[in-house]
Amino acid sequence: MTRKEFIKNFAALGAGLPFLSLFLESCDKENGLLYPDFDVNFSGKVIVIGAGAAGLTAGYLLNKYNIDFQIIEASSVFGGRIKRDNTFADFPIDIGAEWIHEDPSILAKLISDASINAEIDVITYSPDTVYNFKNNKLKKQNFGGNFYSEYKFKNTTWYGFFEKYIASNISNKIVYNSPVNKINYSGEKVTINTTNGHSFEADKVLVTVPIKILQEGSIDFVPSLPATKKAAIDSIEMPDGLKVFIEFSEKFYPDILFTGGLLSEVQAQDKLFYNAAFGKDSDKNVLGLFVVGKKATAYTSLADDNAIFNAILVELDSIFDGKASQTYIKHIVQNWSKEPFVQGSYSYVFNASEEETVKTLLEPLDNKVFFAGEALSADNGATVPGAGETAYAVIETMLK
Amino acid sequence: MKKVALFVILLITTFKLFAQQKDKLISIGYYAPYAIQSGVKIGSFFNIKEWVKEKDVKLKFSSLFISPQIGVFFRPRNHTSFVLNADMGYKITNSKQNFYISPSLGFGYLIANQVLSNTITLNSGDVAKRDRELRHYFLPTINFGFGNYANKKIGWYTKLSFGRKMSPTIEDATFFAFELGLKFNLLKTETTHK
Incomplete structure (x- = not known):
């Protein structure tokens, strides 16, 4: 039973709610809150497409495991749907994702670094x-x-959190103003082309763009996306x-x-x-x-x-x-x-089985093109922590 | 803390004062404000005045009672609250059924230790510190209780409360709660009714 199913099943039992969060917290703590390190069996290059929550978390992990990587971002700033305004009020405002939605210990889980000496x-x-x-x-x-x-x-804000703890060591790896329009995985390497004429090559690619971008077809996949994956993408509403x-x-x-x-x-x-x-x-x-x-x-x-x-x-x-x-x-x-x-x-309306849709979306193409993002989180979809969690899961799969 | 101590003294004094009453009832129950917050309530129960009516072959017992209580309830990572209240009401019991109903009016004082913020340690996810604020409310309620006695010593009860949380500094809010628990008659001597 997933965490989301557990919550749905017990939502009707109002009396259970006070104990629910304690139980879920104890589940996390019992299994160890932080993501455990894993052995890496990969020595090539990874390109991450998109510098939103999932893309930045993926870059953070790739940097942690000393993997050669780049992040290609279409806009001029990182963050995606995490965006901050520092000038409107006397406190920074999240004008994108704002709420944490989960127990705040998730912030430590997103960093998963037992040596960090910081509080928030x-x-x-x-x-x-x-x-x-x-x-x-x-x-x-x-x-x-x-x-x-x-x-x-x-x-602070979600942007401030990512800026300080996730993106701080990888900002030099981000290539801005480079919308991707083609991903060619037909060969041994994956070739990525951008609208401004740049070309990149990698052994593996992680696509973290919003589901709407995949739906509109602005990224040309060669070979084409399998019909099942295309159907899964199209079944989600953003x-x-x-x-x-x-x-x-x-x-x-x-x-x-x-x-x-x-x-x-x-x-x-x-x-x-x-x-x-x-x-x-x-x-x-x-x-x-x-x-x-x-x-x-x-x-x-x-x-x-x-x-x-x-x-x-x-x-x-x-x-x-x-x-x-x-x-x-x-x-x-x-x-x-x-x-x-x-x-x-964000992606919160699934017109087909959410579980099956997410499972299909997470399947890599030819073990070279992977997908991550808020739409692909089985337990915490449509959230920043959910996006980060998919990055952890996919990067581990990619590098093992 | 002073208020809690005063109320406990009041509780014990009231208990002693009414010692000559036939019943020495102590209740302990699960207390659930808003149905989703959990707690426990302990109380005592005293008849101020009692009446017995005979109707057909049945005896009908009624009484005016007072019931001081103390309770605690919490919402995880949000607040821990203490309630001191006293209900005054009318209890109707049919001795043949051992069942009673007890509508009452309550007046309480609620102290909430509200969590304002948490400081999270980022290497473990543990809460290093919680900033809290004490909030004080008056809590008038209308209650409806009923219960049954398995024998002269023990019985179950339930109570539904509906009222208002009132504070000079925070807007009023509707309050509702239910309790479910056990009542124990500590009296050693036999009683004719409960």
Whole structure:
């Protein structure tokens, strides 16, 4: 039984939840939290395509095992859907992946270095105020805070974590501004071509690009992807995604605001206004909006970021009787659907069996082309830790 | 800590004060606020006034009771909370069935040791330090309890509570909880009812 299945099965047994996380934590600790070292049986070169969470973690591991490698990144920065803004507030803001989603000990697992001497502070996001706006009525449902708990970085971000602990020793191995358009694995070596005319060669390749990029076919595989793999790729949905942060002069909003039925919104988890300054050592009033799926499309399909923000401000004014406009200071909009090398949020809708889809996606091509990323995590899909975990699993397979 | 000590003294004093009562009931039960948080509650139970009515061939016992309790519950890696409360209510027992129902009103004081942040050691994943904050709430509740006695010494009970968590510094929130436990009659002498 996978961890995800275990959680699903026991989700209905509310009384079991307090013990569930303790049990899962004890499972991890019992088996040893950190990934164990393994013997390497590979001496060639690896190229990683994509410098997001999975690609950076793969590079970190390859560096650890002294494997010759490069990371080819399409954009001008590393991180992928991990992105930070240091200037908006007096604390760094994740304008991409933000929540840790798991027990914070996962951060140590992502590094898996027993010799590192460092600590990191993580906020327990346990909201005191939970409101729900439905049928034009704003209702306080603060008891809902007892059913919601998340973790966030206190003084840093996912980007800051990767920058300091994962990418710090491998940044010179990243080739930027090089979107890959062809992977030829027909020969003994794998040849990679980019749109700016560069060519790379490696013994093995790890593809970590977002599933949307694979779906649109901008990477030409030679030989073509097997039909089963193509079908698996196409069966996953990576919907639209948007994050907006707005600073106000007054905190008129709750820690969590749902817009719809409380239970349905908690289940759907596709739109959330939240206090982005919660737990931070900051006096700023910053409201965050996270929205994915069809609810995001309603915004991302608008003309530009200004149109998106104006729509959100009108919505907030209708909920809070005009207080949003009255106390507005500034905002930032991150439309992930419009990012050319992402084109969406994350992969959380599987139109076929998730287990079979992930299994098919993880199968390497001719033992030369491997795949990793948030869509391929069996237990923690659509998360940064999940992306990192796939990198650990695939790199171990690749190098053994 | 002072409040806890005072309440325990109150509990013991009340116990002694009502020693002449026919029952010396101690309860211990699983306490689950919001159904998903776990804890334990210990309490005592005293009849302030009792009535006996005869209807047909059956005796119907009722009483006005007070029940001081102390409890602790937690949410893993989120908070540990202590509850001190006293319920006052009306209990109806049919001696033939040994079954009772007991609606009551409760007034409690809740102290939550809330985790604000964790410091994680990155070479092991262990929590090196937790920053916490003590939060204080008043906890008025409406309760409905019922139970059954297997014999004169022991019985089970359950109680559903619904109320409000109220604080001068944090917005109010609805509170609900259930308890399930055992009641022990410590009295050595025979009693005519429970």
